[in-house]
Amino acid sequence: MSTPFQVEAGEVTLSGHVAGPEKAPVVLLIHGYPDDSTVWDGVVADLAADHRVITYDVRGAGASTAPASSRGYHLGRLMADLSSVIEAQVPDGGKIHLVGHDWGSIQGWQALVDARTRHRIASYTSVSGPSLDLAFGAMARRLRDQPLAALPPLLGQLMRSWYVLAFHVPAFAPLVWRAGAARLWPRILRRTDGIDVAGRPTQLEDALRGINLYRANFREKLMAPQRQTIGQPVQLLVPRNDPFVSAAVFDDLAADVPHLVREDIESGHWLPLKDPALLAARVRRFVTHVDGGKDCGAFVHGRRLAARRTPGAAPLAGKLALITGAGSGIGRATAIALAEKGADIIATDIDEAAAERTATLARLVGVEAHARKVDVADAGAMTALADWTEEMLGGVDIVVNNAGIGMAGDFLDTSVEDWRRVLDVNLWGVIHGARLFGGRMAARHSGGHIVNVASAAAFMPARGLSAYAATKSAVLMMTTCLRAELRDKGIGVSAICPGIIDTGITDRTTFVGASAEAQDRRRAAASRLYARRALTAEVVAEQIIAAILKDRAVAHVGLEAVLGNLLGRLSPGLMRRIAGADLMPK
Amino acid sequence: MSMPDPTERIAAFRAAQRLAYDCAEAIAAELRPGMTEREAAGRMKAWAGDHGVREWFHEPFAWFGDRTAFRGAIGIRALRGFNPAFFPGGRRLEEGMAFILDCAPVVGRAVADIGYSGALGHNAVVEQLLDDLIEHRNLIPRELAAGRSMAEVSRAVDALCRRQGVEPRHKAYPYTVLAHRVEVLPGDASRFSLARFGLRAVRELRRQIAEGQGEGWSPLWNSSPASDHPPVPGLWAVEPHLGFRDVGAKFEELLLIGDDGSARWLDDDLPHVRRFKARPTVKKAA
Structure with missing residues (x-):
């Protein structure tokens, strides 16, 4: 249950709500543009179970009143508002965990350095809104240092x-909002992000004033x-498909x-509406981490990504493969090629020394690398590997299911044991990994x-x-x-079909019978x-990197x-006749 | 064609090899940022000249930076690997850059042929490759002792490279040699050279090729069927050259194969062996 409150802040009166148990850690959520605090409803419903959650309408939005002139929207005034809300709602001087979305996030960054607010903030979670100081500062530095690369x-x-x-063009934006954008807003969100929101009576005013x-x-x-320099712990949640804020500004x-x-x-701009449970879970985890010092793999991953994402970094910098x-x-x-593209590496093999x-070679390329012994055919070992990567390193961004064995010989000579082995490694190994x-x-x-490595x-x-061919097929x-299934989740899936590659696989191929x-002799010939x-x-x-x-x-x-792929499409009959030729090494 | 006394002969070759390594170490210590390959090679030649060297099997080579990996132009194997990109050029040394110094002076009638790898300052890849090279140095006499043919030993080197995840860059050398045989040089010193290769030594190598063709062996030791013969007694200048991405490292030193096929390195007191022994922790790779 949430309790409404009002705070007098100079020329405006701010309206807000507070929810959740009184003794719990305090979380304050600031909404963006053109929203009001109801954008947080889903997040509040979740987070208020174990947090004291404060939301309020920014001046000029929702139920709060508006200043008389456009100067009234200066960040200095907004910081005074935030300070007033904190003073009123957390009078004991305790610290709060701040969360901001869009313009609320821009405010949040400011609050981390503003003299009136910075001492009250224990942590900050930023979604879809950069620090204007840091972003413009970085942009200017980049333009000065490397004008071409910065472009x-x-x-x-x-x-x-x-x-x-x-928005800086006089009269243009208000005209668009008045012409119907405000009325159509819920429909626009449904179309662009698949989000269902009810229309708000103040939508047009919020949009115009904002x-x-x-x-x-x-x-x-x-x-x-x-x-x-910002001293507080900051959690940056960056939607990958944000049409308004490019990930590069972070x-x-x-x-x-x-x-x-x-x-x-994996989200668009409106994460608080799109996936409130996820956002609430991320805030909860961060608050626990900051208040209790509890670390976990996700933060290991998060620190790595934050540290590696620098301008001019290799395309896979910060990713774990x-x-x-x-x-x-x-x-x-x-593994070496991924390391060259900046990815950190977990090299697994049934041969631990190999x-x-x-991993040693990957480190020489300049990334962090781990080595683990695993038999891909062993479901238990693969599960343990997946758990380990999750707990220690926060999970992987790229998995290359490459392990495989060669097997050749006539079908009638291939024993049940042979079949089990090749299926276990070549097919089950890939299934487990995927x-x-x-x-x-x-x-x-x-x-x-x-990435699943198949074969021509x-x-x-x-x-x-x-x-062998049956497993690869x-x-x-x-x-x-799988590619069709995971597309919606932003997970790419690629199959690699190499022809005759000199990898040493032939030195270990089993020639049955x-x-x-x-x-x-046959291994040597092959x-x-x-x-x-x-x-x-x-x-x-x-090719794997390109994929x-x-x-x-x-x-x-x-x-x-x-050519094999083409031939199979153009003339399957000819393909079958070629298959009949005995090309096995003798 | 040999010196009458085998002990004297071995001592002469060991002394020549020491001189060559001293030369490389002295010039390596003089290397500074901005120095070119040509300058380094010239300094080696001058140093050796000051120490009495008048004749060369081949004049000094120096390779800097990515040229140590023998990739690109320097790795082109047309013309059996004889390649002008081998010759010292204008590449300038920078801090942290890998280098290889290679020289083959003739001292009296003995020939040395050595390779010295390092980096200006620290280069982690060079350090790793120098560690890896020691495994090859251990592998070669061990494989010969196990009764393998010379080609099989060369293929074992290739296989170890594969396990180590490095490329056998000596495949870019003329005739893809892992090693070549050296002999006491006949006749009088010749000061003539052809494209930096000394006339007397080249003539001797050609004589050996002809001799080997008649007897079914090759003085050019590589992985090809031509080397598929039992170990040939004598001295072999063995030069495994490893590359990882754009960095390469090698050693080159004389291996003594006895009449019974046993093999041992002529000298264990060489810079790359001393370096490995002095390492605080010896990492076992592959």
């Missing part, structure tokens, strides 16, 4: 900030940004905000990418490859289905063929894979 991110934000410019927030503050901050904050954690969230079968071949090359060596890590990615709402054998039938189809001596083809694991790794960065559904690596 793309600057243009990106300008494209998203068209409305800020429009324009003054931009007019009273942007020019001043743009011309003279102040650089200040890069490079770690220097000015030493206690910063960052999480990129796990690679199975990373002790050799495509797995190791992929995984450790890959299930366990995909499930955790979906739960985290931070997007992600799953997935679509090129051949004598003697029935078992299953991986390819499963991957394609062959004597030990024949086995060695290895010679693969060495002559001379297509390296690094080429596959390059991740460009979210490709499938990558065929090597001419034989590309």
Whole structure:
């Protein structure tokens, strides 16, 4: 149950609500534009179970009164309002945990440095609103230091900030709001973000008055940004698909905000409406962390992301990538290539020393790297691995299900045991990896990418490859289905189909139905063929990186894979005839 | 073609190798930011000249920065790996940059051929590669002792590279050699050289190639079938060269293969061996 309150703050009267148990930690939520405090209703309903939650309508919005002139919307006045609300609602001088969204978030950043409020704030959670001082300051520094490199991110934000410019054009924005935007607002939100909100009677007034927030503050901050170090712990929640604020404006904050954690969230601009439970959970976790000193993997991840996201950082900086079968071949090359793109690495392999060596090489590239021994066929071990990454490192952003074994020989010579082994590693290994890590990615709402390494054998039938090709074909189809399912969650899924790659797999391939001596001979013959083809694991790794960065559904690596794929479409009959040729090494 | 006394012969080669490594160490200590490969090579030549060297198997080479990895132009293997990009150029040394110094002086009738790797200041990749090289140094005599053919030993080096996750960059050398045989040089000193290679030593190598062709062995030790023969007694200048991304490191020193096929390094008191022994913690890789 929430209790309404009113606070006199100079020229305006602010209206708000307070909810939740009195002794609980205090959380204060500031709404943005063109909202009022009802934007927090879902979050309050959740958070008030174990927090004292204060919300209020910013001056000029909702039930609060408005100042007479546009100067009344200056950040200085807004800080005085916030201070008055805190004094009135938390009279014992205790600290509050601040949460801001959009313009409320811009206010929150200001509150961290404003002399009237900063001593009252224990922590701050910022959603979709930058510190104008830090953002404009960073922009100016970048333009001065590296004018060319600074332009793309600057243009990106300008494209998203068209409305800020429009708000400075006299009469234009009010006209749009009056012409119907305010009336249509709920419908616009449903269309753009799939959010259902009821129309508010004050929507038009809120929208019109709030324009003054931009007019009273942007020019001043743009011309003279102040650089200040922020001492309070800050949690940055960055929606990945925010049409109004580019994620880049939150890069490079770690220097000015030493206690910063960052999480990129699969959401649009209106996170408080879109997923109030998630936002409440993030605030609850942060408050517990700040008040009780309790750390967890998510903050390890959050600190890493905050520290790594600097201007000019490699595209995967701050991401954590796990690679199975990373002790050799495509797995190791992929781990190194991911490290070169800035990702931190968890190298796993059934051979612990080999995984450790890959981690060492990744560290030499300059990232953080871990090595874990795991048998991908072992569901229990894979679950334990997934739990460990979650608890210690906050979960992975990229998983490359690469581990696989080779098997060749006639179908009738392939024993049930042979079948179990190849299915366990090549198919179940990928299933475990995709299930366990995909499930955790979906739960985290931070997007992600799953790469499953299949093979050109997935679509090129051949004598003697029935078992191997069957597992790879299953991986390819499963991957394609999974991609369709995870699209909505912002998780990309790619299948990689390499042709003949010289990775050393042939040195370990099982040739079923062959004597030990024949086995060695065939391995050697196959290895010679693969060495002559001379297509390296690094080429596959390059394609894996491209698949991740460009979210490709499938990558065929090597001419034989590309042509095989084409041939299978143009003339399946010819493909089947080729499959009949006996090409197995003798 | 050998010196009459085997002990004297071994001592002569060891002394030549010491001189060559002393030369490389002396110039490595003189390296400064801004110095070019050509300057470093020139300093080595001058230092050796001051110490009595008048003839070369090959004149000094120096490679800086990403050229140590033998990637790009320097890695082109057309013309069997003879490649003008090998020669010292205008690349300037910077702080933290990897370098390789390589020289092969002739001292009397003995030939040394050495490779010295390091970095100006600290380079973590160079340190790792120097550690990794010691495993190759241990592997080669061990594999020979196990009765492997010379090609099999070379392939074992390739396999160890694969386990270590580094590239065997000596594949970019002429004839993709892991090692080449050295002999006591015949006749009188020759001061003529062709593209930095000394005439007398090149002539001797050609003579060995011809001799080996008749007898079924090759003085150019690599992974190809031509080296698929039992160990050939004598001295071999072994030069594993490892690369990781744009950094490379190598050593080159003489391996002595006995008439019974046993193998040992001619000298264990060399900079890269001393460095490894002095390391506080010896990390076992791969």
